[in-house]
Amino acid sequence: MEKYYGWGLPIDISTQGPEIDRLIYVVHGLMAALFIGWFAYLVIALIRFRQRPGHAAVYQLNHFKAPTYIEVAVALFEVLLLVGFSFPVLNHVRNVFPDPAKALQVRIVAEQFVWNVHYPGDDGIFGKTNIHLISGTNPVGLDSSDPAAKDDIVMINQFHVPVHKPVIVQLSSKDVIHSFSIPVMRVKQDVIPGQTIPVWFEATKTGNFEIACAQLCGLGHYRMRGFFTVETEDQFHSWLNSMKPPEPAPANVPTAPAMPVASPTPASSGGVTG
């Protein structure tokens, strides 16, 4: 089996990963060059100017030209890193989203300490959700009275995507701040309650990988691990079909619509204003 992880960057299986990795390598090259040059200077200076009999310090020294040149060079290199690498890469990752019609759309709702993965199903439309419908069997609060919700699929900690197809993930959180991280995809995005933040990526290889939580979210932060599976388009669709809810509506339907209609609590009115 191919080695995914080691002492350094993990394997990259995304289309945007190479750009990010290239920047990491270029920056580390600059860092190494500066550090080695600087360290060499330090060693030479410490040996040459150590206190010893017959050696005295010099009061006035000629002004050094080299440091100025090196500082200007470093500043120019930083401009290059910004303009040549960081700005375009970030623009590509954050602003140039794939065509939603051609991409797989998924909602991921984070909570302590689970990733709820919500697929819109065959109709491509996410069913309505309501926080008052959230229960053990309905983790995202899907409103089963909405026709669009009938074919929706909600998975816990199981995130499957097809290879070579752009994926757009709408990230939100029920409770605290989490951070959605897939190291092999070079994807990381804070998940902020009260906001929905989209990220996108495209996988280039199949395999079984993992989603990590990168932001301290409580006692179970360490085990907020999701399974991230990249498979062929066919495998993906047969998996998705096998996960479809059975035709008769789920058992919790009768209780579900009653709750929000009955008596709006102060919290629910707040929920509307927000």
Add this chain to the structure above:
Amino acid sequence: MSHDDHSEKLPFWRKYIFSLDHKVIGVQYAVTGLLFLLFGFSLMMLIRWQLAYPGKPMPFLGQFFHPKTMIGGIMLPEFYNQLGAMHGTIMVFLGVVPLAVGGFGNYVVPLQIGAPDMAFPKLNMMSYWSYFLGGVVMFSSFFLPEGSAQSGWTSYAPLSVIASSGQTWWLFGMVLLITSSLLGSANFITTIVQLRADGLSFFRLPFFVWAQFVTSFLLLLAFPPLEAAGVLQLMDRLAGTSFFLPSGLVVAGRVLERSGGGNPLLWQHLFWFLAHPEVYVLILPAMGIVAEVLATNTRKPIYGYKAMVYSVIFLGFMSFIVWAHHMFLTGMGTKMSAFFQITTMIISIPSIVILTALALSLWGGSIRFNTPTLFAIAFLPMFGIGGLTGLPLGLAASDIHLHDTYYVIGHFHYVVAPGTLFALFAGVYHWYPKVTGRKMSEFLGKLHFWPSLVFINCVFMPMFLMGLAGVSRRLWDPTQYAHAQAVQPLNVFISFSAWFLGLAQIPFILNFFGSLLWGKKVDRNPWEATTLEWSALSPPPHGNFNHPPVVYRGPYEYSVPGQKHDFWPQDMKEKN
């Protein structure tokens, strides 16, 4: 300024406990700060057991812990999170800042500017006792039924708002600590502006005084937003407000009964608006100490003194407009992140200027390799690594992969631990003779320095590899993840290095206390230095100087041609 001519006759508690003398307060600050550094370091050594051997019972020590923290010696996740949050809080707010600013600043600044005391001695005493109370609150929060704060030293909302009662104590403690810093900074600014000796113009100030001057402005301007934010978070916790809570939160399957409408990112902005300048509060006094120690022990003037002064002022201004680089992944737009990336790259320039000037100061010198100099020299490459590894984090694109990983931990620890702390050790060895009238042991000093240098690198260098591998921070059990499992041997290596680093501090502790009794007695100026503190007696009496000193020249007139001695004190009128 109240001047008590009968200070020698004051009762013990007025002279050493509730003292108004800047030197006593400085020593109080420094000793309390050092004790908290040791305590914060011990918390980390406990954490390192869990990280090296997750879920395994801690040998021997484990049995002494309360079952709410460890069961059968196995550390619980809640205790792990408490240790993590309190390690950060204690090291930054109760250890490094009190030692660097409260300790060295209080003791050295009035002496270096030729003043008899700080401008407001009572404010100074209040500053220490407010800090002390803050420390008591923080420390005692471990003994609360639910333990101390456990939402990280950053205390991000909403997690911190819904956290257990330790967080409330953390916020009260922070309010006290911030108050202490504000009182201290107002005092420093007034003292440096008003109480400089005759002839001591701003460009004759030792670089250390400049560093403390800029640091005070950072504290004065950056802490109030966090104090306000702390009060808002207290309101969210105690009064049911929702400053940092959005609408529609569902916690543990239940809808949170709150009005909502707040924003969790508001806390992050207010927090980092302090916490980034805070990084420079930690580093500027360290740079100041290194400048003093290097000038004295290279026997030549600091290279580019004026460029360093301008850089430190510029650094102070810039440090207020880089804060959101801690928040690149919060979903901010690319235009906003472009702004903060640019300011972050710009702020690296004055840092490089200062570091380069310090390194070039070695050239042409006659370097004494005593303990303070070794620590000061080691500061240069160590802080250099810390600064350089800030680059990939300051570029938002590479930050995507490295954000919130061990790379970040390695980066800021290189700045603060082998960077700032090494400089602070240099300061302790350098000014100890002034404070006590005795030198610390060179042998024990070197026994402290060399193992510390080796092990501290063994602790933090592997963290860069772990960060590149994508390992998240603050994981109770990193082996849960396959990508973290791959670097788990590094965790074991780091833990052993950390424990050996702990052992390497024993010579320092012995030296620090033992030299009070057995250290070699010294005169006023054991290092043959030029700045004003060395003109006072060792230790200086109440009021510091026999006569108000008059300053005739800049701070670093070493090896001036045509002089008999290789140092020319600032207050010496004739040739030396």
